[in-house]
Amino acid sequence: MARRPEHGARLRLALSYAGFLFVAGTLLLAVMWVFVLRWLPVQDPRAIQERFGAVVIVGPNRSDLLRGFAPAAAVALALLLVLGFLGGWFLAGRMLAPLTRITDAARLAGAGSLSHRIRMRGRRDEFRELSDAFDSMLQQLESHVAEQRRFAANASHELRTPLAISQTLLDVARKDPTRDRGELIERLHEANARAIGLTEALLLLSRGDRGHFTRESVDLSLLAEEAAETLLPLAEQRGITLEATGGAALTSGSAELLLRMVTNLVQNAVVHNLPEGGTVTVHTEADADTSVLRVENTGRRLPPELVATLTEPFRRGTERVRTDGHAGVGLGLAIVDSVVRAHDGTLDLAPRAAGGLIVTVRVPGTRRAAGHQGNSG
DSSP states (O other): OOOOOOSHHHHHHHHHHHHHHHHHHHHHHHHHHHHHHTTSOSSOHHHHHHHHTSOOOOOOOHHHHHHHHHHHHHHHHHHHHHHHHHHHHHHHHHHHHHHHHHHHHHHHHHTTOOSOOOOOOSSOOHHHHHHHHHHHHHHHHHHHHHHHHHHHHHHHHHHHHHHHHHHHHHHHHHHOTTSOHHHHHHHHHHHHHHHHHHHHHHHHHHHHHHTOOOOEEEEHHHHHHHHHHHHHHHHHHTTOEEEEEEOOOEEEEOHHHHHHHHHHHHHHHHHSSOSSSOEEEEEEEEETTEEEEEEEEOOSOOOHHHHTTTTSTTOOOTTSOOSSSOOOOSOHHHHHHHHHHHTTOEEEEEEOTTSSEEEEEEEEOHHHHHHHHHHHO
């Protein structure tokens, strides 16, 4: 734990208050002195009496006033200095108390504790704004750290599965030379392909999160047609009607990442569909300064609480129906969400009333994307 400061700021504030009162008191006494001097006689009273031949009643002269005023003024200034310091010390302590709470919270956060909150009460002033901003930062950090830990644990589990399968197959081949090697090689190939696919998905997800890529003009409608053409055999195999509609939807970004985004959406829509007679519609359009991609598929009804979690890494949605044994790696929509955020867009998932899912991607259109590209350069 770091050593607490020796009241440096509080002492400086207290001295500042005391100094201000001392200067203000000095000025006040000086003004009083100057004002009083205007009404004091300059000459000796006896000289005035002889000159005017009348009795003149006068008060003390300047020298008498100075001898009586100076000690009293010194005592008053000393009292102002002492009272100003004591009052300033008390007020500074009251004012700096919120900073002490924020400092303690920062020390706890630096030690690894992110669950605590300041929750400062009272009127909304600068300290309250700082406290609320710090609480919001702690909440985001806690959520981010928890998400990263969960992601690391899930990734380790997912990678361990194909590696364990490969190890088991190799042990079987070594202990049983008479076993059909063709079958072992085929299963080993499948496990290895799954590990490679998961690794590539993780790398792509990391690349999308960083947002470091070369931007170029991309038409989402062309990517939708390419993805639909590529996945058409898969859709036909499952008896699903796949259709791409709409017009041009220009944006600026990575053609590779955006193609993977569209492909993942269409593949998910095909895989998580009705056992037969399902449909998948991919629609693109330009809406003002926004390019829109919408993928809609039939399927079972999905509860909203499940839909809200589908973009989490390795969240496959156990209640979603698959028309085959295709399990994927649980990163499809997580990659989509990462790519959309990297392109300054928004991703919206909504369940269809009749069953299935509607996924809507909105990214900046040509004008906004070009402006962003110029700013980032």
